[in-house]
Amino acid sequence: MSIPFLVDRPEGLCPATWADYALTSLAVLPLVWRRRAPVAVTLAVLAAGAAYKLTLDGPGQPLPYPGLIALYTVAALSSARKRVSVASLVAALILPSVALNTQDAKELMFSFFVFGAAYALGRLTHVRGAYTAAVEDRAAQLERANRIEAEQATARERARIAREMHDILSHAVSIMIVQAESGPVAVRVAPARAEAAFEAISEAGRDAMAQLRRMLGVLREESTPAAPREPQPGTEALPALIERVSLDGGPSVAYETQGAARPLPPAIGTTVYRIVQEALTNAVKHATASLICVQLAYSTSALTIAVRDDGVGPGAAAGTGTEHGLIGIGERAAAHGGTATAGPGPHGRGFEVRAVIPLATAVPVASAAEVGM
Incomplete structure (x- = not known):
């Protein structure tokens, strides 16, 4: 996340300011609580990203990493209603985000792909966790039986x-x-x-x-060879x-x-x-x-x-x-x-x-x- 702030910017662009650093950090810090409140963290990350894009002229990011991580967490941990709502919101925000950036169809398709991959990976993690829990529960039941x-x-x-x-x-x-x-x-x-x-x-x-x-x-655990067995x-x-x-x-x-x-x-x-x-x-x-x-x-x-x-x-x-x-x-x-x-x-x-x-x-x-x- 900090690489664009450490390399030299192209000529003609203003250098990165402390406000750029602060708003970028604001988009990352909520991820600490992503497992406790995945939906709220996702909304906070999206809001911070939108504020960065609309208010500052800081270094651009090759990928919206905080948003991808937040969407992955929602897909892995949230209920069906919440994750579908958040995924729909993210999909709706991709269009204006691309329009404000390059207005390129390739960027639009790439954005849909990476966010869809993040959502799919989250669902895969959820299914794998559920399967692991079912196997562990089955093993516990067998042990009890x-x-x-x-x-x-x-x-x-x-x-x-x-x-x-x-x-x-x-x-x-x-x-x-x-x-x-x-x-x-x-x-x-x-x-x-x-x-x-x-x-x-x-x-x-x-x-x-x-x-x-x-x-x-x-009944003895170890019988001596000299002890005869009779029918x-x-x-x-x-x-x-x-x-x-x-x-x-x-x-x-x-x-x-x-x-x-x-x-x-x-x-x-x-x-x-x-x-x-x-x-x-x-x-x-x-x-x-x-x-x-x-x-x-x-x-x-x-x-x-x-x-x-x-x-x-x-x-x-x-x-x-x-x-x-x-x-x-x-x-x-x-x-x-x-x-x-x-x-x-x-x-x-x-x-x-x-x-x-x-x-x-x-x-x-x-x-x-x-x-x-």
Whole structure:
């Protein structure tokens, strides 16, 4: 902006005065506030330029730089109504400005071009800024969504671990309590039965410790190579489970299958085992049953699990905490697209837990990691 004031003027023209310097500076200084009030700054710059042209005979500028910068800022920051109004005003002022200067058509076309380019560049900057803001907002939304998903995954994992701990400990402790209660009586009347009861207690404790050790090994961030990994129990482990429950001091347990039994995916097999385990635990703890019947019915599309006892029914179990176990049974069945119900047994006697798990179509989200440790 100051170059025309520093070079020698052609002969015949008056030298630049302090008034020329002052009015030129007045046209530039408002640009400091161009981002706060772009329209007002543009009007001030245009007014200062017009005053310079009409009142002084100072050095001419090859381009109206302050006006170009101001128009660019209006196009980049102002609303559509304001920027269109300012652009129309600038376009209307170009004609008299050229008429007062050279009256050349080339200057007119050049002026329209440079001011149009300044306006277009401002709009391009606005679009780029809006796109950048949209991308940043999208990234923030994705980050929030990922954080929420991670929190939900953590909550699901906590629920799964709690369910596993409940199944393992509740079953083992129930068996140990039943055997421990029958032990003192057996010591007096049948020492051999007492010995079997104590052996059942130790076996239940060892099994619970082994399962807990496997669970904790999976939860460790770094597992040692020496820690063995064993598959989760499936339907093939049901006879051993039933045998432990049926030892002296516990209720008799009958186990039968209907239909064509076939190998199950590991995740479904573990779910079947855990459902039967929890149903047996509830029957041993709360039903005061003498006979429990476990039945697996295979069909072409589903596996039906039924655990019935001849105990006192659900009334005695109300408020004793069986709700957690029954909720866990329902969650395990639902993980494979199945259903679970619990209520009075046939003819209103005893209690029955029934679960139906589809075999032909499995829910993709169900996996061994989600269903059993």
